[in-house]
Amino acid sequence: MNRSTGLSRRLFLVRGAQAGAGLTLGLSLPMKILAADGVTGATGKNSDTRLDANAFVAITPDNRVIITIKHLEMGQGTYTGLATIVADEMDAAWEQVEAVSAPADKDKYKNLALGVQITGGSNAIRNSWTQMREAGAAARHMLLAAAAEQWQVPVGELSARSGEVIHAASGRRASYGELGTAAATQSVPDEVALKEPGDFTLIGKQQLPRKDTGKVDGSARFTQDVQWRGMLTAVVAHPPTFGGKVERFDAGEARKMPGVKAVLEIPTGVAVLAETFWQAQKAKNALAVEWDNSAGSGLSSGKLYAEYRELTGKPGLEAQSEGDAEAALAEGDSLEAFYEFPYIAHAAMEPMNCVVKKTDGGVQMWYGCQSQTWDQQAVAEVFGIRPEQVEIQTLYAGGSFGRRATLDGNYAREAAEIAKAYGKAVPIKLVWSREDDMTGGYYRPLYVHRVRATLDDQGGIDAWHQRIAGQSIFRAGPDKVDRTTVEGATGMPYTAANLQVEVHNTQELVTPHFWRSVAHTHTAYVAETFIDELAHKAGRDPVEFRLDLLGDHPRHAGVLKLAADKGGWGKSLPDGHFQGIAVHKSFETYVAELAEIARGEDGKFRVVRVTCAVDCGVAVNPDVIRQQMQGGIGFGLSAALFSEVTIENGRPQQDNFDSFQVLRMRHMPAVDVHIVPSAEAPTGVGEPGTPVVAPAVANALFAATGKRFRRLPFGKEVFSI
């Protein structure tokens, strides 16, 4: 690999970042860390002559268009999605496009919806849509200008297609690679014209090959695969309980073991550094650690359910209030239900891990980083340096589902603590075992909902009153409503004359966290199973009942009708088959799912088919949307049927895939995805498929059994495992 610094490259583009323009210009150096000596763990080619058109686009003389992706690729297809938008606007050929990860640099690569560099909220496409289009259009503009100058023709006579600039009148053409150097001397346009949707050549195409490559031959590099000369592997003995602390430990045995370099106490436990993972792991097992587990001794899931249920009997913080729900409830014949949701781990396929190296100027890190800004802050805090001194090269993540974006840096901070305690400037790879990952907290919190409702004379909803008790993910105190606890309950689309949503924020030792679709994981379940109950109470068809109450919400109604239609709602079904349906909006995307379940010979159910309708605005990559709906449904189904972490005396009871059950091939239903054609701005697809499946299946289960299932997971007894 050639050594490359920014200085050896031709620089161009002088316009400063223009406020509000969305196009940040300047030389980007995504390859800087990659070129550091000794790294074999990162991907990407390097070139001394590469030209960077702006922070997102670079063109090499060998005709590659390299697009810098500011979001973490964790399977959701963001390399493909963002590259599609840029490539379309600049008329690049898809085959010449490569995607690389952006370095940590908040100014250039922040999430425009959130103000920090982070991947989350299913908004990669949504926040970058205009920014990526402008980046591509600016590059195209400069390429055309360069050709016009070279050929001495008016720019208006030129066109661009598939990575070439063409002068039709003279038949001249040049590739982007040929024009890159000359384009570098062109000034950056102040304004660019964006394409009309009808002119898109890549956006909306059925299936573009993905740009996250190396994933079928073992060559893709994940954090776990980073190998450096002289690198040590670190593992950590973590306290077995929440709130646990090291009382004392004896590392005499461990230190003598082969390959072991150090045993260090760090704030989160006892770290062992060795030459290889297995050496470190064996030494960890040989540690004699005495833990003080007193802090968490009173913490148990059963106790929390009871406490939270009691809390929902008392008024909470008001999250939404229209009319007087209590008064209306007092008059009518009300339905009441309690719902219980467990702690649940993300269990991404790649357990948490991080590579860190102290350097003279700060710290370098390589890993599947989901929030560069938060992690830079955390790591800077550990070392007492500035966040900009923390360089992060983001690698592919083997799944995340929200797990890797932590407010406090979590495992990245732990890696930094280890590097700091060890003190030497060698690369260290922190590797969590599956057990560390699963028992380490950062769970979707445990929640209890109490909901009551009455119908009016016309069969509409007169009152809906909902109270939620559980931990705020942003650790909001007792007097602040945190939307990550209530969203999906607030903003209910169904017309209700009186509506009240309240919340009790609790505080526990368990770290609460974002889990694919966040509050919607529980609020959608309550809303969509309870509305189903109301439909039955009103003696109405659940689809028609919903449609009548969705008057002001045409996009909800649109996906609901589409799913009902495509899935054959109400058609005659084979013996032992039953249907359920649900619709929910999250992250500005509308999803309806019709679940069909079947009772097997053993009396147990299987989900045989899910028909999904999604409205996410412009469908940038239809096949990625389908992938995300399929995967989101599978992920949601895991949680609906099997997965939970129960805590007893402060200790998680599940620590690996034998006790924490997840969806496997034999459980996966067929999934049909139907995308609503739309010209609206595109919205996210990573999360919105997930929360809708549990209520759809639960409603089917009601159709089959006449029973309402109000505690998740509900599949262990009634579904075939």
Add this chain to the structure above:
Amino acid sequence: MSVTLTVNGRRQTLDVADDTPLLWALRDHLQLTGTKYGCGIAQCGACTVHLNGNPVRSCSLPVSAADGQQVTTIEGAEGPEIRALQEAWHELAVYQCGYCQSGQLMTAANLLANNANPSDADIDQSMSGNICRCATYNRIRDGIKHAAGELSGSAGKADREGAQ
């Protein structure tokens, strides 16, 4: 101790503790990182490699048990089944994060080698030991069938051509 095994056709002698799982011997000593760690207890299949042609969970097999044996990892996998599967994986855009896919492919290659035309039930049975948290199961299933179709198609074609 030292262990000698043939990995992807090359004889390798490793100086490792004999209880080192084959997975970590491959990853840390031979830099063959395509084989993944997912659970360490034979539950997820991310670590699947072929031992003398049969799929095994390398996380739960001590390297000493592979002494003198043939190990094939995703990096060295060869043959019509794995090729057809890899092509199908691209064509049908099977993967998402990709972390589980080496294991999925190694398991699926063995399925196809033993069963040229697997039914849904066969796929459920063979593939349920491989977890995919991205839940790419629909496309894994389709990918296996697609590859099976390609293989029987090309085999059929070769037969026909051979007969002429």
